[in-house]
Amino acid sequence: MTLNKEKRLKDVEQTLKKSSLNEKLSKDLYKDLFIExxxxxxxxxxxxxxxxxxxxxxxxxxxxxxxxxxxxxxxxxxxxxxxxxxxxxxxxxxxxxxxxxxxxxxxxxxxxxxxxxxxxxxxxxxxxxxxxVTDRHQMERELRESEMKFRKVFEEALEGMILWNKKYEVVDINQVGMRMLHLTGKSFIGQSIIQMIEDYNVNKEELYRYFEELRDSGFANGVLKINVSTDRKIYIEFSAKHNVFSKLSLISFKDITEKLEIEEQLKKSDTLSVVGELAAGIAHEIRNPMTALKGFIQLLEDSIREDHSMYFNIISTELERIDSIINEFLILSKPQTVKFIRKDITEIMKETVEFLNAQAVLHNVQIQTFFEKGLPDIFCEPNQMKKVFINIIKNAIEMMPEGGMITVLVELTTDRRIHISIRDEGVGISKEKIKKLGQPFFTTKEKGTGLGLMVTYKIIEEHKGSIRVESELGVGSIFHIYLPV
The missing domain is CATH 3.30.450.20 (PAS domain)
Structure with missing residues (x-):
């Protein structure tokens, strides 16, 4: 009986302890789940x-x-x-x-x-x-508004823009960028941006250096030369920023080709201005003694013995050459008073080729011409245009010491400009030298002065035209001249 009573007491005590524990647990759970x-x-x-x-x-x-x-x-x-x-x-x-x-x-x-x-x-x-969830909705609204603003800026920007993700995959490009890079459709989405730029035949070492700079510092900018088509190269100035928006990186870019061309023209113009002032002074100082020399040579002409006539002829020829150089200096000095008239460019070119044919034959060179019919007249100074064509064709003859063919083409472009191309089969000009053509005293010939091309560029500039040169070493060169009608 006593044992049973003790057992019952122990069971009651255990039950009370368990109930107390459950109550405590219940209170703690209530506190955690409800109150706190x-x-x-x-x-x-x-x-x-x-x-x-x-x-x-x-x-x-x-x-x-x-x-x-x-x-x-x-x-x-x-x-x-x-x-x-x-x-x-x-x-x-x-x-x-x-x-x-x-x-x-x-x-x-x-x-x-x-x-x-x-x-x-x-x-x-x-x-x-x-x-x-008010704050969350507010953040979401602000994020959507921010995205809309970014999208508006992205699509309506005056510069080209490309977005890419952390895997360097192109996510989007705006309309300006597509036009600048001659892209159509959306096939480039998901393509590697590095590969996409590589496809424009850029300098790979330079490109990789820019992307390394972007990865290391989060920012990169510079200028790249790209081939947007087989016959058109442009310079783009870019600025790239890493992780600008939603883990996306951005590159903005613009075409600065025209800007660089204008800067180059300004440099040439400034240089020509300085050279012109110098040329005017030199020409003036040389012409005075030259006049005296020519006068005395003419006075001595009748008294020259026959065995000295060769010396007389050499002196006369060299004086004529000096006089020609002085005239070129004077052309460079200051704008000349030039009378522009309406003239058929085909007629001017025919007269020039006829004049140079004899010299061409002596150097085993043939000149073939192609003239488009019905070309409109241009406003020009005919003698100056002849000087331009003579300079370029004579250079072409001298660039072919073993003979060859010079091809002259005159045609009308789609944007209504006269296009004159003069092609030779000579030794060619390196890309580095092409950039310097027309600069003061730069020449590709061993005994040249560089004045001929300076005068040529100046005359074309005064006629509101332009010159572009293509060349390949060992193949030949093409001078493209564009003139307004």
């Missing part, structure tokens, strides 16, 4: 009357516990519209629901609350758990 929860928890009756709330719910609804238990959930719903009615119907139909509605706070603030509601959750009361 970050989400607002509201218990309400069947008609929506609030019966119990936690601290988080008070913070969300901007009210105290005493104020909230006098309210109905319907009092907080902003614009009790169709959606609210639909949510309530679905809750009572399913027993639980998860959704989002706008709620009006007592201070007039509107909050977007995400909630989960469950019927008959505890002691016959319904429970709703609220989470304030």
């Amino acid at each position: 929860a970050l989400e607002g928890i509201v218990f309400w009756s069947g008609n929506g009357k609030i019966v119990k709330v936690n601290e988080a719910a008070c913070r969300i609804f901007e009210s105290s516990k005493d104020e909230l238990v006098t309210k109905n959930l319907k009092d907080f719903v902003y614009l009790k519209n169709y959606k609210f009615i639909k949510v309530v119907d679905q809750l009572f139909e399913r027993g639980s629901i998860r959704d989002e509605l706008d709620f009006l706070m007592p201070n007039g603030q509107i909050k977007s609350l995400e909630f989960t509601a469950k019927l008959n959750s505890v002691d016959g009361f319904h429970m709703t758990i609220f989470r304030n």
